Amino acid sequence: MSDLEVILREVEKPGRYTGGEWNSVVKDWASTPVKVALAYPDTYEIGMSNLGLMILYDILNRQPDILCERVYAPWLDMEARLREARLPLYSLETGHALTDFDIVGISLPYELNYTNALTILSLGGLAPLAAERRAEDPLVIAGGSGAYNPEPMAAFFDLFVIGEGEEVLLELVRLYADWKRSGGATGPRPKADFLRQAARIGGIYVPSFYAAEYDAEGRVKRTVPLVPEAPARVVKRVVPALPPPPTRLIVPYIQAVHDRAMLEIQRGCTQGCRFCQASTIYRPVRERTVDEIVRAADEMLLATGHEEISLVSLSSSDHSHIEEVVRALAERCAPKGVSISLPSLRADAFSVRLAEMVQTTRKTGLTFAPEAGSQRLRDAINKKVSEEDLLRTAEAAFSTGWNRIKLYFMVGQPTETDEDVEAIVDLVKKVVAVGRRYRGGRAQVSVSVATFVPKPHTPFQWEPLVDDETLRRRLEILRRGLRVKGVEFSWHDPGTTLLEAALSRGDRRVADVIYRAWQLGARFDAWGDAYRPEAWEQAWRECGLSPEFYGRRPRDRDEALPWDHIDIGVRKEFLWREAERCRAAMPTPDCREGCVGCGVNAALPLAGGTALCP
Ligand code: SF4
Secondary structure, eight states, rough: OHHHHHHHHHOOOGGGGGOBBBBBBOOOTOOSSSSEEEESSHHHHTTTTTTHHHHHHHHHHHTTEEEEEEEEOOOOOHHHHHHHHHHBBBOOTOOOOOGGGGGGEOOOGGGGGGHHHHHHHHHOOOSSSGGSSSSTTTTEEEESGGSOGGGGGGOOSEEOOBBBBHHHHHHHHHHHHHHHHHTTGGSSSHHHHHHHHHHHHHTTOOGGGGGEEOOTOOOOOEEEOOOOTSSSSOOOOOOSSSOOOOOSOOOOOSSSSSSSSEEEOOOOSSOTTOOOHHHHOOOSSSEEOOHHHHHHHHHHHHHOHHHHHHHEOOOGGGSSSHHHHHHHHHHHHHHOOHHHHOOOOOOOOOHHHHHHHSSSSOOEEEEEEEOOHHHHHHHHHHHHOOOOHHHHHHHHHHHHHHHHHEEEEEEEEEOHHHHHHHHHHHEEEEEHHHHHHHGGGGOEEEEEEEOOOTTTTTTTTOOOOOOHHHHHHHHHHHHTTTTTTTTTEEOOGGGGGGHHHHHHHHOOTHHHHHHHHHHHTOOOTTTTTTOOOOHHHHHHHHHTOOOHHHHHHOOTTTSSTTTEEOOOOHHHHHHHHHHHHHHOHHHHHHHGGGGGSSSHHHHHHOTTOOOOOO
């Protein structure tokens, strides 16, 4: 038995590490010229539910001269066992170490898995710091929503892909292949030469070609390019029209978080919730047509055998033909016993009707996100749900047979007061009363509360994170107020909130903290049982930096931000105007009702000059 086989008998969930799943693509290693590993910095179960990685895996593997294999972060036991046995982290398709690939791409979906990216590199045989890697090492790149503020992770990557990867990744891999074929890899300054060429591709950010300057208080003054190839602002890439979705999705052996076929029906959202980073970075909205969706669903179900199909979108009920989509899919899926899920629905009666159309037999829970309890705060954060909407939605749901509604709220949003939090309690009680009227004692309302974390490129990017004392007091208001029969209350432990806020709005110097915390054992920081606050405290201290400086400090309008050189198309003036409207509790309409001037149409002229705005 090999060392690896011995290890796999001993670790938790060995199915995470074996590969060989249905629809995984195994190409001939020796005869395929370009080799790419795509890694996800979380467990297999979470990574397998990430559609972004699946899309890129599919695109790359469709190219005859490129192979693409997957790598996920090993859980703590597997990391320890691999290190003891001196075995490298390997790809699931062919078991090759990361050092055997030409390119290693790591997705950065969330700040609290940044340290796992370092584990992947180091366990794969690569120095985590880009400056310490050897000329013959693979090119190490990153993408995903974390790349929209690349600075805290800048020291670890050769380059970042800013925006949607569908086109740019292929351009980059082609450039790399040509450069390697033409002998560039053996030149005198191999990596720097390649990076200079890559920096000319739109949406590519090469951090080593920029320098950050700081003022006496330690705030970023500006980030300046150092070579002519590096643009002063890196404009995000968007695909003008969504390419056909991947349909031969890999079917995991062990239960993934989302164990179903995922079909993206639209990208982007026009509602403009002010706390939401996805709402700004994925603009403009692009929809798939009904035909495309139905065709893809047919192919997907045939290729995977899944019994559930999830219509992925930031706001499914906003698709302009959603009713047609749902009707067409329900007709095909019901006879086959396949269920349809609509994961993100607006709180309105229309959404309940949609849910009704897809729930043929089981009526499990329905989920809505009012985010705030009072109308004033919902106006301030631009969440377009009124109390009447929510109560009518609850009525529509409970009266048509649902027993359970799940509601998401956030605490700690800008301008929030204790009264706004008390209003959550009142609102939930009203929903429970509606439930009682229709379902009696069976009515259940589950309330899930998260802490607001300000994110780059949003109207709240200048706002401080709420202080601990206020946060705990507000959670206590909820804990006490929601001790009501039929209500189940859960909240995210706010312990990692400051860390998330600091990493999300950090500058280049934060890389030292991430590296040090990782050396001190920080792993899986989002997982309560793995989080090591003492490692982070020591790392911040040793690096002479503080998480409060990044997380809790309000910024003025004129302060340069560490991500100002990353251009998402949405103008900073628009974000500031939205922040001011928040302070005045003024909502801004959905831009499908008329452009509200975010600027993306002018900044990203697509498809021959026409922007794809609604
Ligand atoms: S430019 Fe106007 S229509 Fe287009 S995404 Fe921005 S606000 Fe919406």
